[in-house]
Amino acid sequence: MVNDEFYLSLALKEAWKYQGLTYPNPSVGALILDRDGKILSIAAHKRANEAHAELNAAAEAFYELSKEKAILNIKDPFKLHSYLLKNHNNLFRNFTIYVTLEPCSHIGKTPSCATLIKELGFKRVVIGSMDINKAASGGADILEKAGIEVKVGVLKKECDLLIEPFKKWQKGKPFIFFKLAQTQNGAVTGGVISSLKSRELVHKLRDRIDLLVIGGNTVRVDRPILDCRLIDSKKAPDVLIFTKNPESIDRSIPLFNVKNRNVFVESSLKRIFSYKFVMIEGGEGMLNAAKDMIDWFLLFISPKFSLKDNLKSTISLKRLHFFSLDDDIVVWNKVINDF
Amino acid sequence: MVNDEFYLSLALKEAWKYQGLTYPNPSVGALILDRDGKILSIAAHKRANEAHAELNAAAEAFYELSKEKAILNIKDPFKLHSYLLKNHNNLFRNFTIYVTLEPCSHIGKTPSCATLIKELGFKRVVIGSMDINKAASGGADILEKAGIEVKVGVLKKECDLLIEPFKKWQKGKPFIFFKLAQTQNGAVTGGVISSLKSRELVHKLRDRIDLLVIGGNTVRVDRPILDCRLIDSKKAPDVLIFTKNPESIDRSIPLFNVKNRNVFVESSLKRIFSYKFVMIEGGEGMLNAAKDMIDWFLLFISPKFSLKDNLKSTISLKRLHFFSLDDDIVVWNKVINDF
Numbered sequence: 248m249v250n251d252e253f254y255l256s257l258a259l260k261e262a263w264k265y266q267g268l269t270y271p272n273p274s275v276g277a278l279i280l281d282r283d284g285k286i287l288s289i290a291a292h293k294r295a296n297e298a299h300a301e302l303n304a305a306a307e308a309f310y311e312l313s314k315e316k317a318i319l320n321i322k323d324p325f326k327l328h329s330y331l332l333k334n335h336n337n338l339f340r341n342f343t344i345y346v347t348l349e350p351c352s353h354i355g356k357t358p359s360c361a362t363l364i365k366e367l368g369f370k371r372v373v374i375g376s377m378d379i380n381k382a383a384s385g386g387a388d389i390l391e392k393a394g395i396e397v398k399v400g401v402l403k404k405e406c407d408l409l410i411e412p413f414k415k416w417q418k419g420k421p422f423i424f425f426k427l428a429q430t431q432n433g434a435v436t437g438g439v440i441s442s443l444k445s446r447e448l449v450h451k452l453r454d455r456i457d458l459l460v461i462g463g464n465t466v467r468v469d470r471p472i473l474d475c476r477l478i479d480s481k482k483a484p485d486v487l488i489f490t491k492n493p494e495s496i497d498r499s500i501p502l503f504n505v506k507n508r509n510v511f512v513e514s515s516l517k518r519i520f521s522y523k524f525v526m527i528e529g530g531e532g533m534l535n536a537a538k539d540m541i542d543w544f545l546l547f548i549s550p551k552f553s554l555k556d557n558l559k560s561t562i563s564l565k566r567l568h569f570f571s572l573d574d575d576i577v578v579w580n581k582v583i584n585d586f
Numbered sequence: 587m588v589n590d591e592f593y594l595s596l597a598l599k600e601a602w603k604y605q606g607l608t609y610p611n612p613s614v615g616a617l618i619l620d621r622d623g624k625i626l627s628i629a630a631h632k633r634a635n636e637a638h639a640e641l642n643a644a645a646e647a648f649y650e651l652s653k654e655k656a657i658l659n660i661k662d663p664f665k666l667h668s669y670l671l672k673n674h675n676n677l678f679r680n681f682t683i684y685v686t687l688e689p690c691s692h693i694g695k696t697p698s699c700a701t702l703i704k705e706l707g708f709k710r711v712v713i714g715s716m717d718i719n720k721a722a723s724g725g726a727d728i729l730e731k732a733g734i735e736v737k738v739g740v741l742k743k744e745c746d747l748l749i750e751p752f753k754k755w756q757k758g759k760p761f762i763f764f765k766l767a768q769t770q771n772g773a774v775t776g777g778v779i780s781s782l783k784s785r786e787l788v789h790k791l792r793d794r795i796d797l798l799v800i801g802g803n804t805v806r807v808d809r810p811i812l813d814c815r816l817i818d819s820k821k822a823p824d825v826l827i828f829t830k831n832p833e834s835i836d837r838s839i840p841l842f843n844v845k846n847r848n849v850f851v852e853s854s855l856k857r858i859f860s861y862k863f864v865m866i867e868g869g870e871g872m873l874n875a876a877k878d879m880i881d882w883f884l885l886f887i888s889p890k891f892s893l894k895d896n897l898k899s900t901i902s903l904k905r906l907h908f909f910s911l912d913d914d915i916v917v918w919n920k921v922i923n924d925f
Contacts, residue, residue: 249625249650284624286588311588431885431903431917433772433896546770548887550905550919557772557896564770566889569908569915576908576915580770580889 251373251401254278254286254345259375259402261291262300262347262409263568266579267424269295270455270524273413275348277304282341282370287311298324301350301360305331305339305367312338324357332366339367347406349378349399350386361386364395371396375406380417408567408581415542416523423525424543425534426452431550433557435530441547442573443477449547450477456484458522460537462529463490463512472501473528484526485509487518489533516540531558538562544580547572590712590740593617593625593684597639598714598741600630601686601748602907605918606763607633609794609863612752614687616643621680621709626650637663640689640699644670644678644706651677663696671705678706686745688717688738689725700725703734710735714745719756747906747920754881755862762864763882764873765791770889772896774869780886781912782816788886789816795823797861799876801868802829802851811840812867823865824848826857828872855879870897877901883919886911 255278262276269275275292277300288307292300306327310318315334321327350360350372364372372395378384391397412422426449428441439446453459454475461473466488474483483505488496493512503510511518516537519525527537544564564580571577594617601615608614614631616639627646631639645666649657654673660666689699689711703711711734717723729736751761765788767780778785792798793814800812805827813822822844827835832851842849850857855876858864866876883903903919910916 249628281623283622284620285622286625289588429772431905431919432899433768434898550903552899552901552903554898554900559773559893560771560891561893562891564889564891566910566913566915569910571905571908574905576905576917578770578915 251345251398254280255347255373255375255402255406257286257289258300258345258347259405259409260570261289263570263579265291265293266409266568267412267452267524268293268455270412271295271416273348273410275300275346277301277347278345279304279308280343280345287342296324296356297322298327299351299357299360301344301346301363302327302331302357304344305363308342309335309338328358328363331363335367337368339369341368341370343371343373344369345373347375347409349374349376349384350390351378351383352385352389353383355382359386361389365390365393369395371398373398373401375400375402376410379414411542411581412524421520421523421525422543423519423527423537423541424545425527425537425541426545427534427558428547428549429558430553430555431548432552434553434555435558437553437555440549440551442549442575444573445547445575445577447477448572448577450475450480452526453484454478454480454482456524456526458487458519458525459484460487460489460516460519460525460527460529460533462533462536463488463492463496464532465529466490466496466500466502470497470500472505474505481506483508485522486511487516488512489516489536490514531560534558534560534562538582539584541582543567544582546578546580548576548578550574590684590737593619594686594712594714594741594745596625596628597684598686598744598748599909600628601639602909602918604630604632605748605907606751606791606863607794609751610634610755612687612749614639614685616640616686617684618643618647619682619684626681635695636661637666638690638696638699640683640685640702641666641670641696643683644702647681648674648677667697667702670702674706676707678708680707680709682710682712683708684712686714686748688713688715688723689729690717690722691724691728692722694721698725700728703729704732708734710737712737712740714739714741715749718753750881750920751863760859760862760864761882762858762866762876762880763884764866764876764880765884766873766897767886767888768896769892769894770887771891773892773894774897776892776894779888779890781888781914783912784886784914784916786816787911787916789814789819791865792823793817793819793821795863795865797826797858797864798823799826799828799855799858799864799866799868799872801872801875802827802831802835803871804868805829805835805839805841809836809839811844813844820845822847824861825850826855827851828855828875829853870899873897873899873901877921878923880921882906883921885917885919887915887917889913
């Protein structure tokens with residue numbers, strides 16, 4: 248059935264590609280239909296300080312209709328917003344926009360999306376989740392007062408799950424996820440497992456998080472650098488090496504020499520709670536030590552089979568979303584503690 | 587980018603849901619856009635002797651436009667075809683249809699889809715693969731001669747892979763796939779692993795295949811019935827129990843007493859080659875014994891983690907498609923022998 252749920256699910260799918268990469272902002276996806284019901288654009292918010300999903304979708308739709316290439320080169324969200332307001336020429340009149348999260352009402356690091364939608368002349372706005380951020384909420388009100396038809400709560404459960412990390416950040420709590428790569432038959436050792444694009448996504452996540460936790464055993468065996476070189480980023484998260492024997496870690500290995508990084512070698516995981524966005528990498532020991540504090544579990548599954556063992560754990564997971572990245576399947580899971 | 591590839595990928599995705607279930611026909615998906623570019627329907631061929639994808643998509647689009655419920659109750663493809671020809675009232679004029687496989691030209695167990703598309707007044711047809719079946723091919727010619735714009739070869743590689751089983755059947759060769767269920771961490775033992783919908787899909791596949799191969803060890807341990815009870819089908823495939831010790835199999839277990847079934851207990855897999863559509867179920871021993879003759883590998887991944895072992899193999903796989911079924915991820919893989 249081609250209905251509101253269908254269109255919003257396409258916007259959701261686009262948003263999930265950037266899950267975690269928008270920190271401290273929520274992941275958001277948007278889709279625009281023209282007045283005849285044709286899909287013009289599907290877009291997402293990709294990174295904090297960059298354009299929101301609605302603005303990206305409007306820019307893509309504008310290009311689709313006008314073929315004016317100038318808009319493709321505008322990166323600054325304020326300039327993009329102004330360009331659209333100045334040049335839209337009523338192109339968007341009577342269009343529909345689907346957004347996984349209520350369009351923001353306020354002018355913050357980017358302009359207000361509710362105002363944009365109003366000014367461009369949209370007829371209908373379909374929203375998944377309502378915004379829980381007091382400063383940004385109220386977008387639906389602005390739209391309704393402008394006479395726009397607003398439908399709220401389509402795929403609400405799915406759209407609420409998409410922004411769980413954001414909800415934790417809003418409450419001042421850390422959002423913690425475990426990352427693992429395995430072969431299709433579950434083997435977790437034996438050299439590089441995941442594809443280049445998967446490893447690039449991991450480096451992008453390292454670029455956004457503020458703490459990376461890793462098991463002492465992995466550090467001893469792999470001697471990793473834990474930087475973001477695959478995406479040419481100079482950023483590097485702080486590192487907490489979790490080990491029963493802090494003195495056993497060789498402090499001459501490269502990860503200790505990455506600029507702008509604090510490295511902690513500790514036998515407790517308490518430090519996690521002084522950070523906001525935390526990724527844990529490691530194997531069976533690390534997972535089982537951290538499993539009661541993890542919010543989500545990110546699994547990369549390569550197509551390979553191997554003769555190596557799987558990782559054993561009794562962690563309880565519920566699948567949130569999965570997508571393809573080169574040859575790999577990427578799975579975001581939620582940890583269910585009240586099982 | 588919302589383009590021909592995008593729309594055909596939606597049709598492909600729909601077709602994959604019925605992979606294997608259309609035997610001896612190919613899996614096919616179709617999508618219809620109205621004259622303004624709005625998606626009206628996405629449909630697939632679901633089972634031999636039932637409507638082809640194009641006919642299902644046209645019926646769904648007709649209902650969408652006319653809201654005439656009568657069409658929803660017509661199951662016979664000839665009657666559905668006639669109903670559309672009689673009642674279309676030029677509703678489809680200047681529409682576009684996307685089909686993963688060239689529309690059939692001949693009247694066989696169902697009417698010709700090329701004729702349907704021509705008579706309904708479509709303006710444009712976008713095709714993935716060209717049909718390799720001599721009796722059914724020539725659909726694109728019929729359409730072009732009728733003045734319809736025909737674009738061929740969009741997502742050709744993906745659409746060709748979708749019909750690999752059909753290509754084997756056309757050559758008179760058996761198509762053989764291995765089916766396995768595992769937890770998200772790769773464990774393959776420990777009771778029921780996959781969701782009800784996944785097990786229903788397995789029973790549907792059992793209903794369509796003509797031979798089920800199973801390892802002697804699985805028969806000894808699980809004493810399975812290997813029927814299609816979850817989908818209320820009375821059909822049951824022939825069974826080949828593969829074991830080094832045929833005399834060790836207890837012939838009083840239920841699988842020997844299923845009606846209309848031949849059961850063979852043999853120490854060779856040669857019998858497979860006198861069948862056309864073969865599913866192999868079993869564990870590590872069965873997979874490694876059969877891995878050089880398997881075409882595809884079907885994996886059900888549940889969200890669970892467990893303390894059990896994974897299945898070890900050096901089989902080389904390339905992922906073809908994956909989708910969600912209840913809580914599980916269903917993955918179709920192709921076996922790459924020339925690695």
